[in-house]
Amino acid sequence: MSISLLRIKSLNPILQVIVLLSWAFVAGNAISEAYEGPFILLSWVNNLLIALFFVSALMLAQVRADLRRSTDPEILLRKILVGGLFTLTLVLLSQLFPQGNKGPIVYFTSEIYPLLASLPLIVYLSWTFARLRFLIDERTASTRQMLKVFLGMLLLSAVAAFWPLPPVLLYIFYGLALIPAFSLLMRVRWIAGLQPGSRIFVMAYLFLITWVHLGLLLWFIVQDSQGIFHGQAIQNPFPLMLMMFNGLYALMALLAVLFNWPMSAIMERRNSDIDGFQTLHEQISHRGSAEDIQELLLDLCYRNSGAKAAWFTRPVEGGNQVQYLKRGEVALGQISRWESGLKLQQDPEIIDRDGHIYVSDAARHDAFKELAFEYRTALSFPMSVNGQHEGNLVLLQRVEDAFDDYAIRMLGTYVNQARLALEKNRLVAQAVENERMKNEFEIATRVQENLLPKHIPQPSWLQISAAYQPAQEVGGDCYDFFEKGEDLYMVQGDVTGKGMGAAFNVAELKGIFHSNLDYLDQPDEFLLRVNRAVTACFDRDIFLTLVYLGFRPLQNQFVYARAGHCPVLFYSASKGEATYLDDKGMGLGIVRDDSYRKYIQVNNHRFDTNDIIVLFSDGIMEAVNPESGEEYGQERIRQVVARHAFFTADEIKEKILEDVKVYLDGERAGDDITLLVIKFQ
Amino acid sequence: MNTTNKPSGLHLNSEPIAGGVILHIKGDLDASSSLDFDIRLKEMIAEGHRNFIFDGEELAYIASAGLGVFISNKDDVYDQGGQFVFCGLKESVLNVFTLLGLTDLFSFVETREEALQTIS
16 A cells, blocks of 8 residues: 555545544444434444544544644644643543443443544544654654554554454554564654753653553543443554554653763764854855964864863964964963973874874873973864964863863864865965956056057158067066157167056156157257156156167268167168167166266267167066076177168067077066167168 | 175175275175165165175176165265275176166276275
């Protein structure tokens, strides 16, 4: 027979009707029989109705219980107790009626009433069993199997009311039922999950439920001698089995709670251990700060280990000092003595392979001689994250050898968990910092690129090719062109500083250039004014280097001044050689007054068709070959230009960049690379 | 002799002389070590030293931040009649000073003896 049939919800109303009708017919028949009424049921019909009543009551209880699953033992047992007291009161009401041997009233009291009271009795018993099932069910296959078997036997016993069994078979049946019954009586695992506060109530309920069932059983046995259902009580296996089982189960659970009282303390400790884990875990996912995690670890260990004193020492950044987080009663002076004593411990017996130190009796160790021995046991967990010392957790107990293996293992797991949390913290912080740096770099690069001229002038007599490659760290390179009538001016500069700061300096410098455009045709005046502005605008440790070039195509002449920048390379097509122009000139922002004028050297130079001028920043000169460790210097660029003088400006620029790239051999340049190639045509 | 070891790989030895100090600079004057160097130099200026001889025989490299240290402290020293004298600089390092035009501002000599003479 399929048990799942019992759980069909739609059966609920039908079953209610069947229970009531079958009971009504049985009771009516009994009354009619007693008072010699007009109409008496055949004996087998009566038995069939009794069986129907039992079966439907059992099934109804199972169906209804499934509809209202409640698993809190305290509430469940309270309901069972209340129902039990109510039922017991109902059935005992018969005792209030006059007792005796004669008369219709006495007959009612002794014969009819018990039969009427059997409705609440059978319903209550079935209902209680269906409720107890939730406690018994340990959610294992074997429990469920046993429940099915026992339920099947209950159904059999209910059906058996139709055909009262001969005594031999009846006893065999009882014997067989004992097997699943006893198996189920042992299923009291739920008592382990009881809340400490509800344990005492549960015990009281169980105690009373046991008595209620005993009372019902006694009443049933007494009444049965006068005949409810089938003569003697023993011949009614269905109510009997339910009463016995329910009562015994309450008794077993009561005993289990009683004898497991000491165990429950351990269970509570484990539960709080698990809670501790959860809290630590939450901290990890909520990214508590390192301090939060350390504090949490200390609290957890202090609370869950039952230690009388505990502390966490952590090194203060950038110093030899340590910070203390303290719990319990221990003086700071004592802490430092314990710490230094623990640090001295090299005894392999007390240093576990997991790295914790367990001093089972400080009085027996020399290292702790100076202590007052207020505390005897010490347990220490030095913590390091990624090889860096993060702190030390110490727990103290007053009695010696106070931590058992379980406690040490448990605390060790906490420490490991916290270590993971700290490690994760650090990784996240690193990732955030990296992201920030990357963003800053990207912004700086963009700012700097925006500062470069969008449009390079291309007059008919001149080719200009420019390249700008930012380094990993943005520098302060810049260049700009200004056209004034036929004349063309250009500056190439480099402000000291790296990163965002350098980019802002370049922006400021561009402003300085533009505010002095009127003086472009007077190089010394232009530079002097720029120097003034730089002195006024920038900090004293910031300076800039610059090359100024002014082309006068009508005179085939160019004017130039070098203010501390890389020298100007000039290729003469007529001579077929490249040379650095010999000159002097000081960087801007160094001499901070107008005496700077005397450090400015303005030079004039003639140019002809196919002559070449190359300007570059120190990113090229200081490019380092990873193998030799030498810098690229000035000579190599000179040779490249001399070799490729017949190419266009663009091509020469590419040749130089390629040569520098080969020289760097996969490394990145340490500074920005700016390159300007000018070819006259 | 008073030795300062900086974690950035720059070693400074200072040696007091009459009216000033000889600073032996060893290692790299890059962006990070320049910060330490600047602090040290400012301390010495605050202590009243006026003439500084920088012995750069073992100065391997100087970045613009390193030059910035000399440039930014220059006025405090020169305004009070002091001076910066560099001796024994490697060619590559000297070249950096030369390009920037600092050879017109500070004194550059080959040996300590010449440097001492320059001061007196």
